[in-house]
Amino acid sequence: MNRQVLFICLHVLHSVVGQISYTIPEEMTKGSLVGNIAQDLGLEIKRLISGKAKIYTRKTDEYIELNRERGVLLVKERIDREALCTETTLCALHFQILLENPMEFYRVTVQITDVNDNAPTFEQREMQFKISEAAITGAKFELERAVDLDVGINGVHKYELKPTDNFALKVHNNPDGNKNVEMVLQKPLDREKQEQIYLVLTAVDGGEPQMSGTMLIVITVLDANDNAPVFTQSTYKATVTENSPKGTVVATVTATDADQGSNGKITYSIINTLENIRKMFEVNQEKGEIILMTNIDFEKSRNFQINLRATDDGGFTDSCKLIVDVQDVNDNNPEINIMSKSNVISEDAKVNTVVTMINIEDRDSGENGKVQCFINENVPFVLQTSTNNFYSLVTDSELDRERASEYNITVTCSDEGVPSLSSSVTLTLQISDVNDNAPVFERSSYEAYIVENNTPGLSVFTVKARDADWNQNARVSYILEDSSVNGVPVSSYVSVSADSGVIHAVRSFDYEQIKDFHFCVKAQDGGSPPLSSNVTVKILIQDQNDNPPQVLYPVQTGGSVVGEMVPRSADVGYLVSKVVAVDVDSGQNAWLSYKLQKATDRALFEVGLQNGEIRTIRQVTDKDAVNQKLTVIVEDNGQPSRSATVIVNVAVADSFSEVMSEFTDFKQDKEYNDNLTFYLVLALAVVSFLFITCLVVIISVKIYRWRQSRVLYHSNLPVIPYYPPRYSDTLGGTGTLQHVYNYEVCRTTDSRKSDCKFGRAGSQNVLIMDPSSTGTMQRIQSEKNILDEPDSPLEVGRTVLFTT
Ligand SMILES: *[C@@H]1O[C@H](CO)[C@@H](O)[C@H](O)[C@H]1NC(C)=O
Numbered sequence: 001m002n003r004q005v006l007f008i009c010l011h012v013l014h015s016v017v018g019q020i021s022y023t024i025p026e027e028m029t030k031g032s033l034v035g036n037i038a039q040d041l042g043l044e045i046k047r048l049i050s051g052k053a054k055i056y057t058r059k060t061d062e063y064i065e066l067n068r069e070r071g072v073l074l075v076k077e078r079i080d081r082e083a084l085c086t087e088t089t090l091c092a093l094h095f096q097i098l099l100e101n102p103m104e105f106y107r108v109t110v111q112i113t114d115v116n117d118n119a120p121t122f123e124q125r126e127m128q129f130k131i132s133e134a135a136i137t138g139a140k141f142e143l144e145r146a147v148d149l150d151v152g153i154n155g156v157h158k159y160e161l162k163p164t165d166n167f168a169l170k171v172h173n174n175p176d177g178n179k180n181v182e183m184v185l186q187k188p189l190d191r192e193k194q195e196q197i198y199l200v201l202t203a204v205d206g207g208e209p210q211m212s213g214t215m216l217i218v219i220t221v222l223d224a225n226d227n228a229p230v231f232t233q234s235t236y237k238a239t240v241t242e243n244s245p246k247g248t249v250v251a252t253v254t255a256t257d258a259d260q261g262s263n264g265k266i267t268y269s270i271i272n273t274l275e276n277i278r279k280m281f282e283v284n285q286e287k288g289e290i291i292l293m294t295n296i297d298f299e300k301s302r303n304f305q306i307n308l309r310a311t312d313d314g315g316f317t318d319s320c321k322l323i324v325d326v327q328d329v330n331d332n333n334p335e336i337n338i339m340s341k342s343n344v345i346s347e348d349a350k351v352n353t354v355v356t357m358i359n360i361e362d363r364d365s366g367e368n369g370k371v372q373c374f375i376n377e378n379v380p381f382v383l384q385t386s387t388n389n390f391y392s393l394v395t396d397s398e399l400d401r402e403r404a405s406e407y408n409i410t411v412t413c414s415d416e417g418v419p420s421l422s423s424s425v426t427l428t429l430q431i432s433d434v435n436d437n438a439p440v441f442e443r444s445s446y447e448a449y450i451v452e453n454n455t456p457g458l459s460v461f462t463v464k465a466r467d468a469d470w471n472q473n474a475r476v477s478y479i480l481e482d483s484s485v486n487g488v489p490v491s492s493y494v495s496v497s498a499d500s501g502v503i504h505a506v507r508s509f510d511y512e513q514i515k516d517f518h519f520c521v522k523a524q525d526g527g528s529p530p531l532s533s534n535v536t537v538k539i540l541i542q543d544q545n546d547n548p549p550q551v552l553y554p555v556q557t558g559g560s561v562v563g564e565m566v567p568r569s570a571d572v573g574y575l576v577s578k579v580v581a582v583d584v585d586s587g588q589n590a591w592l593s594y595k596l597q598k599a600t601d602r603a604l605f606e607v608g609l610q611n612g613e614i615r616t617i618r619q620v621t622d623k624d625a626v627n628q629k630l631t632v633i634v635e636d637n638g639q640p641s642r643s644a645t646v647i648v649n650v651a652v653a654d655s656f657s658e659v660m661s662e663f664t665d666f667k668q669d670k671e672y673n674d675n676l677t678f679y680l681v682l683a684l685a686v687v688s689f690l691f692i693t694c695l696v697v698i699i700s701v702k703i704y705r706w707r708q709s710r711v712l713y714h715s716n717l718p719v720i721p722y723y724p725p726r727y728s729d730t731l732g733g734t735g736t737l738q739h740v741y742n743y744e745v746c747r748t749t750d751s752r753k754s755d756c757k758f759g760r761a762g763s764q765n766v767l768i769m770d771p772s773s774t775g776t777m778q779r780i781q782s783e784k785n786i787l788d789e790p791d792s793p794l795e796v797g798r799t800v801l802f803t804t
């Protein structure tokens, strides 16, 4: 304790006036010694006691007391300088010490010195600031001052601010002695790093010991758009399967922005991307989802690159890249391309002939694009694969157009995707014809009937051959094979129409001349070389009732008269004669019946209907005329029937002389007969003339035909019908046999039997006579038949064949 004792002796009054000063620090404890007043004033203790020394002060508060016994001043009460003097720098207590006997007083000043007993303090414990992070360095923020009740050196001495990262403290000494405390931004703030900053401002006084006060400064950093958005990746990858539906989210990109609020609000967009891709994808502005907008086709593009931008409200951006890989889906059928094909293949094509070349393409990839092809079964083709995706369709076995003229080959190709897709194509292949089939006649042989006396050129019937080949190879021509019938070329009998196979009769046939014949017809196709086959055609000629019966007996001649004699004694049933007739026709046409047409006496004779026997039917009487003339009609059974009449002269007499007496009757007839003879001779002359004329014509024609025959044969022209010279019966007389062609002479006793005989095949009783040589007589075998008959009832007259 620094105690300063100041002696100032002032003797202004008669009393001793002394002045004494002490200096004590404040806050001394009660009873502390302020000063030894007795000593300092030079007074004795006794005097103090006797003088009843006391302190006189006008103030009520008594801080100091006087101890008379000890002669010292003591601290009576704690002295607080700040309370006593506030800010006054010099703080002192003034009082007097009064003495009595003699009265004396002394002035005493006790100076109170400051003790550092107050810390600097701030009015508020905390100060709040809101500062934008965008605040520039150098920005100033005024702070509160600290207050220290102490004075002088014990007052606020300095300030400190901690930490000093962003702010520095600046203290201005104002002229009034006050200090302005500011903090200055030294380093920019970053809300994103530190949103709130806590600083402590400390005020320190200069006392000993030093005392301090603090204040908390809370700085809230306000956001500024100082951060750009940032994508989480610079490149994103995504896959999308093709044909994904619209609206599929392909990928999501994310960008972050460190800023707050609208400064950190990010909007996504597509930028710098090809127009076509831009149409395919859309980005959700807020969520960053990339959404598929159209159908996506792996076969068109396998990946896409989309550039994306993120923008915050402040306009800061970042960009990234999204690579979308498209995944293949088996959505393409294999394509079958026919590179080359033949629509037609010859049926004689060799095995392994290539018919079609096919190329396969599947636009899918991987397994989805692997293709296998096959063809339908049951076709003689096989699919061969040469190199990748190239197939050739080749023949597998021999072809036969006649079995199958067309094939539908279905080529089916499937890929190996799951599920597998396939496509198919049908090739129609025609098999072209090769002439490998000969024409085949419908029957192995033909038989046809033709009624005699046909008109030349009549179509008899048709042969038909079929050829399994096609078109020209199946165009059948019919050719009459050269042969001869009875020494005459068959072409003079029939002709065959080359196109239609119709067989025409070239001439009129006569059953009595020829009953049947056969020939060969060749069917030949139009192939090259042509193929052919033969058939035998047999023509049977049918009879017509074209010949009247021929009476063989009795012989009717112009000159001679044959007569039969009936004795007058003849009984009933006496066989007078027998009319013998033949008919060169056959069958019913040759079935003869006999009737009595006219008779001198109808009651005397009858004619056997079937056998032509003339018998008496009553006893002959003398009254009966000698000359009986019977007219017998012979009819055949044809339709219409033909007939011949014969006159039988019967003499009813017992002797020839009796007959002669009646000759005169014959004379009348003779005149008639002479006339007849004349006409016959005239007719003969005409016939002979005609015959010679015909002979000349025939020879001319023969020569002409001989010259033309080869030409005619090789040309396919229809055969010119050949009409031989007239060979029919020109004389036409009954009872004659000028034209006998082919017949059988039967027993007249039963003409029905002749039918049976006729039925026998290969009859020997055939007379063949050249129609052109009617004058020549041939031997008749049939004569023998009649004569050899042992039981023949015919005993009258012999059968004689006459000819002119
Ligand atoms: C082939 O197909 C065509 C058309 O579908 C059809 O007319 C024809 O009959 C078929 N041919 C065969 C041999 O199946």
Ligand SMILES: *[C@@H]1O[C@H](CO)[C@@H](O)[C@H](O)[C@H]1NC(C)=O
Binding pocket: 481, 520, 532, 533, 534
């Ligand atoms: C046809 O017949 C003739 C003889 O008439 C014969 O030489 C020829 O070989 C036959 N042709 C056929 C294809 O049968």
